[in-house]
Amino acid sequence: MDETALFKLTHGLYVLGACEPGGRYVGSIVDAVMQVANRPLVLALSCNNNSYTKECIEKTGEFSLSVIGKGVAPLVIANFGFQSSRxxxxxxxxxxxxxxxxxxxxxxxAAIRCKIIQKIAYESNTMFLAEVIGCQCNAEGEPLTYNDYRAYFKQEVLKAFQQQKEKGSTMSEEKKNNEGKKWVCTVCGYVYDGDVPFEDLPEDWVCPLCGVDKSFFELQ
Ligand SMILES: Cc1cc2nc3c(=O)[nH]c(=O)nc-3n(C[C@H](O)[C@H](O)[C@H](O)COP(=O)(O)O)c2cc1C
Structure with a gap:
């Protein structure tokens, strides 16, 4: 059998969210999601058995899916896909x-909320069949696919994750250090408030007000 044939099946890429019974939020990246019925609206989700998010979903019976667009920052994928909520x-x-x-x-x-109605346990994975109990479109844009990830995005995700580790701090530590601080343009005073972390903006990014490059910004 040539199992690479399975890579020809197309999937999306989603952030799976769940809540620990204690109230803390957990999550992971998943591609193994598809719609399997119209009435009721049912999705199939397959989770690795060692995923902590899967453990929490089994306990609470509900999960969220955030559909990721092609413009997502690579660190978002690394954050949810390369480390455990444990x-x-x-x-x-x-x-x-x-x-x-x-x-x-x-x-x-798009945001989708699901309630588990059935589960099938395999040696490696658990498949959940889940009814969609809420969903909405939130933005225009092309969803990132698992094929995009494999074809070109994985390298960027690995690089971003590696750079993050080399900086010697975990993402949580870095966020804590920068808490309450903003990237400010030292030329015109523009305060960066974008969704992509400032560090992840491309090198050719410029201040939208005065046009200077990233090197003119300071964390204040
Ligand atoms: C591109 C990509 C696709 C993934 N697809 C799945 C998937 O479909 N199901 C799954 O359980 N894990 C999948 N994973 C792995 C989990 O995201 C990863 O093991 C995560 O660290 C689990 O975190 P957790 O222990 O907090 O649940 C994928 C990871 C990546 C990078």
């Missing part, structure tokens, strides 16, 4: 909102 609070590292005790990425294209 060790860190992933949602502390991104902009998010909470709706009825489930977390969603601030910049999602």
């Amino acid at each position: 060790e860190i609070n992933k949602w502390d590292n991104v902009k998010y909102y909470v709706d009825d005790q489930l977390p969603y990425l601030q910049n999602n294209l």
